[in-house]
Amino acid sequence: xxxxxxxxxxxxxxxxxxxxxxxxxxxxxRPGDRxxxxxxxxxxxxxxxLMAAIASFLTYRASLAISKDEANFFTSFEWNPTGLPPExxxxxxxxxxxxxxxxxxxxxxxxxxxxALFITHYAPRRLGGLIAYxxxxxxxxxxxxxxxxxxxxxxxxxxxxxxxxxxxxGWTGLFAWDGGPARSLLTVGILLALMILPIITNVSREVxxxxxxxxxxxxxxxxxxxxxxxRMSVLPFGRSGVISASMLxxxxxxxxxxxxxxxxxxxxxxxxxxxxxxGGTFAQNIASKFNEATVMGQDALIASGMVLFxxxxxxxxxxxxxxxxxxxxxxxNA
Amino acid sequence: MSHATLSPKRDSLRGATLPKWFAWAVAAASLVLGxxxxxxxxxxxxxxxxLIAAVxxxxxxxxxxxxxxxxxxxxxxxxxxxxxxxxxxxxIPLASLLWETxxxxxxxxxxxxxxxxxGVVADAEPGGGIYHAILGTLExxxxxxxxxxxxxxxxxxxxxxxxxxxxxKAVTFFVDVMTGIPSIVAGLFILSxxxxxxxxxxxxxxxxxxxxxxxxxxxxxxxxxxxxxxPNELREASLALGVPKWRTILKVVLPTSVGxxxxxxxxxxxxxxxxxxxxxxxxxxxxxxxxxxxxxxxxSLPMYIYLQWANSGGSGAAFDRAWAAALTLIAFIMIxxxxxxxxxxxxxxx
Amino acid sequence: xxxxxxxxxxxAYYGSFLAIxxxxxxxxxxxxxxxxxxxxxxxxxxxxxLNRMHEVTPGGRVDGKVMLDDENLYGAGIDPVAxxxxxxxxxxxxxxxxxxxxxxxxxAGLRLNGKxxxxxxxxxxxxxxxxxxxxxxxxxxxxxxxxxxSGGQQQRLCIARAIAVEPKVLLMDEPCSALDPISTLAIExxxxxxxxxxxxxxxxxxxxxxxxxxxxxxxxxxxxxGQPGKLIELDDTERIFSNPSVQAxxxxxxxxxx
Numbered sequence: 001x002x003x004x005x006x007x008x009x010x011x012x013x014x015x016x017x018x019x020x021x022x023x024x025x026x027x028x029x030r031p032g033d034r035x036x037x038x039x040x041x042x043x044x045x046x047x048x049x050l051m052a053a054i055a056s057f058l059t060y061r062a063s064l065a066i067s068k069d070e071a072n073f074f075t076s077f078e079w080n081p082t083g084l085p086p087e088x089x090x091x092x093x094x095x096x097x098x099x100x101x102x103x104x105x106x107x108x109x110x111x112x113x114x115x116a117l118f119i120t121h122y123a124p125r126r127l128g129g130l131i132a133y134x135x136x137x138x139x140x141x142x143x144x145x146x147x148x149x150x151x152x153x154x155x156x157x158x159x160x161x162x163x164x165x166x167x168x169x170g171w172t173g174l175f176a177w178d179g180g181p182a183r184s185l186l187t188v189g190i191l192l193a194l195m196i197l198p199i200i201t202n203v204s205r206e207v208x209x210x211x212x213x214x215x216x217x218x219x220x221x222x223x224x225x226x227x228x229x230x231r232m233s234v235l236p237f238g239r240s241g242v243i244s245a246s247m248l249x250x251x252x253x254x255x256x257x258x259x260x261x262x263x264x265x266x267x268x269x270x271x272x273x274x275x276x277x278x279g280g281t282f283a284q285n286i287a288s289k290f291n292e293a294t295v296m297g298q299d300a301l302i303a304s305g306m307v308l309f310x311x312x313x314x315x316x317x318x319x320x321x322x323x324x325x326x327x328x329x330x331x332x333n334a
Numbered sequence: 335m336s337h338a339t340l341s342p343k344r345d346s347l348r349g350a351t352l353p354k355w356f357a358w359a360v361a362a363a364s365l366v367l368g369x370x371x372x373x374x375x376x377x378x379x380x381x382x383x384x385l386i387a388a389v390x391x392x393x394x395x396x397x398x399x400x401x402x403x404x405x406x407x408x409x410x411x412x413x414x415x416x417x418x419x420x421x422x423x424x425x426i427p428l429a430s431l432l433w434e435t436x437x438x439x440x441x442x443x444x445x446x447x448x449x450x451x452x453g454v455v456a457d458a459e460p461g462g463g464i465y466h467a468i469l470g471t472l473e474x475x476x477x478x479x480x481x482x483x484x485x486x487x488x489x490x491x492x493x494x495x496x497x498x499x500x501x502x503k504a505v506t507f508f509v510d511v512m513t514g515i516p517s518i519v520a521g522l523f524i525l526s527x528x529x530x531x532x533x534x535x536x537x538x539x540x541x542x543x544x545x546x547x548x549x550x551x552x553x554x555x556x557x558x559x560x561x562x563x564x565p566n567e568l569r570e571a572s573l574a575l576g577v578p579k580w581r582t583i584l585k586v587v588l589p590t591s592v593g594x595x596x597x598x599x600x601x602x603x604x605x606x607x608x609x610x611x612x613x614x615x616x617x618x619x620x621x622x623x624x625x626x627x628x629x630x631x632x633x634s635l636p637m638y639i640y641l642q643w644a645n646s647g648g649s650g651a652a653f654d655r656a657w658a659a660a661l662t663l664i665a666f667i668m669i670x671x672x673x674x675x676x677x678x679x680x681x682x683x684x
Numbered sequence: 685x686x687x688x689x690x691x692x693x694x695x696a697y698y699g700s701f702l703a704i705x706x707x708x709x710x711x712x713x714x715x716x717x718x719x720x721x722x723x724x725x726x727x728x729x730x731x732x733x734l735n736r737m738h739e740v741t742p743g744g745r746v747d748g749k750v751m752l753d754d755e756n757l758y759g760a761g762i763d764p765v766a767x768x769x770x771x772x773x774x775x776x777x778x779x780x781x782x783x784x785x786x787x788x789x790x791x792a793g794l795r796l797n798g799k800x801x802x803x804x805x806x807x808x809x810x811x812x813x814x815x816x817x818x819x820x821x822x823x824x825x826x827x828x829x830x831x832x833x834s835g836g837q838q839q840r841l842c843i844a845r846a847i848a849v850e851p852k853v854l855l856m857d858e859p860c861s862a863l864d865p866i867s868t869l870a871i872e873x874x875x876x877x878x879x880x881x882x883x884x885x886x887x888x889x890x891x892x893x894x895x896x897x898x899x900x901x902x903x904x905x906x907x908x909x910g911q912p913g914k915l916i917e918l919d920d921t922e923r924i925f926s927n928p929s930v931q932a933x934x935x936x937x938x939x940x941x942x
Contacts, residue, residue, distance in 0.1 A: 032578055032580045033580045035580070036583065037492075040489065040491045042488075043484070043492060044488075044497070045501070046489075048501075048508055051508040051511060053523075053527075054523045111420045113420075114420025115421050118418070122414060125742055138432075140601075141431070142608020143608065144608060144610045144636040144663075145639070145660045145664060146431065147643075148643055151643065152653060153434050157381055158381070160382045161382060164382060194424070194427055194431075212779075214775055215779055217737065217773075218842070218845075219792075220740055221737060221772065221775075222768065222769070222772075222796060222846070223765050223766065223767075223796065224796055225407065226410055227409055227413035232781060233781065236782075236783035256516075257517065257610070257611035258614075262640070262643065286522065290522075291615070298525075298526075305519050308518075312515070312516055316513070347755050347757065347763060348755070348762060348763065
């Protein structure tokens with residue numbers, strides 16, 4: 001709190017000192033203006049340089065590792081960067097990351113849309129406001145706490161559900177369970193779903209709230225039930241907003257580290273069943289292996305981090321594109 | 335009567351509507367049935383009987399309603415029940431998360447816990463506290479704030495007050511990109527730079543540099559939004575008085591939006607306070623009090639939670655400490671959030 | 685098929701605020717009744733109580749009776765959704781569903797009420813668009829988005845959408861206030877044709893419009909801001925505009941206030 005207030009007033013500091021500064025009086029603008037512009041533009045440039053540095057550093061280190069890799073970096077199931085010869089690949093990590101995120105999205109998106117509709121269209125107004133507030137706060141709960149809860153509360157509670165899935169759907173192979181602890185990609189997916197629920201709900205709620213009243217009344221006046229109003233007016237209007245909200249959630253699920261590391265019991269192979277322990281994700285793998293790794297091992301992890309970085313970039317870029325489109329769309333109909 | 339040929343059933347306004355308590359009755363019945371079935375079949379998990387009850391509720395209200403009220407009403411009811419079920423499905427685990435943290439956290443959370451470190455306590459034994467972790471968190475987050483707020487606020491000023499052309503576009507784009515950097519990648523970057531290239535050891539400051547990478551884009555975004563809210567008339571009024579632009583920004587624009595900026599910064603702090611992964615890579619953690627963030631490993635609250643969980647070998651005492659630390663962390667973040675919102679509300683109507 | 689509306693002792697509230705007080709009136713079938721009065725007098729609120737749209741605004745509440753022929757819209761067991769199907773509404777600003785085509789907009793109400801064959805839908809869509817004097821303008825672009833039409837066309841599209849479900853009554857809430865004079869004229873002509881088939885109630889700010897289109901006119905007023913709106917008088921339009929029985933009506937019409 002102290003540091004914050006101090007800091008927001010900090011930018012003025014260079015200001016008063018500026019006129020006294022020497023050698024800046026050249027040109028039409030005042031020295032204060034020049035310095036201030038310099039400072040703020042400098043910060044902007046710094047951000048650019050920082051991003052460029054991050055990208056080039058990671059690329060450089062990653063390329064070091066990949067050039068020594070004797071296995072195919074994208075398809076190999078091995079992770080043995082310190083071996084002779086070094087062999088490692090991201091197939092298992094890509095699989096685990098994608099599977100857990102897909103499970104998370106499959107659970108979180110419909111439920112978030114449901115809660116958002118509940119808040120905006122079903123709950124009494126006071127209750128809706130209260131729930132919106134609580135969900136807002138929940139979005140701030142750190143992932144480490146989700147991880148702790150997942151490891152100590154959720155995992156033991158999953159046994160019953162796992163037994164059930166095994167009994168009725170075990171024959172598919174996808175839901176076969178060997179009776180071990182529920183530290184599998186499915187549990188990770190469920191936990192990730194809980195973590196991204198608040199974000200997706202918040203954004204969807206905002207979008208649903210912005211649906212023009214007149215579109216809803218148009219449906220109501222035709223004799224539409226509440227669900228039909230939602231189907232005819234609310235969902236078409238909010239669709240792109242929900243998609244971009246989901247992409248933001250996906251971005252977070254892909255990069256989540258600690259919660260996955262605490263719940264998953266990792267291994268470097270792909271199991272057919274979602275219920276058996278095993279697999280891994282990019283972020284979890286980095287966190288679990290980094291401190292013990294040699295320089296070569298760290299370079300290999302950085303290479304995998306690069307892949308995660310690129311995937312996240314694409315997902316976030318996609319979300320932003322959709323938001324930008326939606327602005328045009330709603331502008332045309334305003 | 336052309337309409338009669340189109341919709342023959344529509345001769346009365348009187349729908350066979352079910353009474354208001356209908357939904358509650360179906361819900362109660364499904365709960366009882368769900369619980370009964372689980373008890374009969376010997377299922378012991380809460381998740382199972384709750385799921386059975388949820389399915390019974392949705393199917394039951396659809397079946398009854400479509401018989402009595404017709405299919406449109408039944409669809410409407412199904413949508414309503416699905417929305418309720420979605421709400422409950424999400425609220426139960428989230429409430430459990432808060433409840434478990436509070437219930438298990440208060441066990442060892444007391445004055446002693448807050449003012450002592452883990453220095454002489456073995457991992458599996460009771461005792462000890464989180465003083466060193468709180469100290470570390472405050473220092474790391476404070477340093478990260480010191481680094482990122484000037485950069486973030488100045489960048490936002492550049493974008494709003496000066497930014498035209500390619501440079502501003504590029505900066506906006508890369509700030510967007512930065513917002514999406516996974517925290518572990520930010521940690522990796524600082525690690526390669528700091529530990530591997532500059533050959534520096536782990537320290538609190540290295541951690542705060544990584545946290546800054548996560549914090550800068552958030553500060554830029556929120557400050558930008560706030561500065562954009564300042565009406566142009568204010569700027570023009572000041573410029574028309576002959577006040578130079580930089581003084582206009584400092585004396586007029588910033589003071590007008592300072593409440594919103596503080597709110598944004600506090601929310602950003604709340605976000606990075608819970609970050610674990612980069613701190614784990616760069617600060618390493620220790621059981622002892624280290625007040626110097628520039629040298630040697632430090633502890634932080636999220637890392638403390640992780641290490642108590644990971645190194646305890648399943649010891650109850652360590653788990654208790656982990657929950658207590660989690661409660662402290664959540665409380666800290668919630669207070670930051672609430673104060674930030676308070677400031678936002680207090681400063682909002684201008 | 686047009687029905688009579690008979691209102692007695694109707695009060696409407698927003699939360700605890702009484703917006704309109706003790707209104708009783710009869711609206712004859714196959715006629716146009718216009719509601720006029722100063723802003724805030726509750727004429728729009730009253731209109732929305734006639735198809736139970738008032739209660740969808742947060743805090744909206746109604747007591748009193750609205751009889752549609754022999755059924756009380758606010759009676760026990762009445763389904764508001766069914767009421768709105770019988771009593772159509774056209775709003776102040778044209779509000780076609782932005783994501784639907786012209787065709788789908790007109791068919792939207794029918795699709796809610798059951799399954800129809802494509803040919804049946806085609807017939808109704810054409811008939812309704814012709815009824816709204818829009819067919820010739822849009823017959824070649826039925827599959828284009830409804831939001832691409834001009835404001836006046838959009839409003840006629842909304843009228844087509846409302847009459848496609850063959851309501852008993854058509855409520856219009858200042859349907860021309862967002863339109864240019866030529867579009868307004870088109871809508872006014874249309875109202876003249878529609879009253880052959882429907883009972884029409886129209887709220888308008890424009891007294892010339894009320895004089896032009898309506899058979900009967902109701903004047904609403906409120907004593908002061910914060911007071912509930914009341915029905916001052918309802919009479920044949922000709923009489924209201926030539927020789928009203930209440931002084932306040934004459935003041936309003938001759939432009940002495942409001």
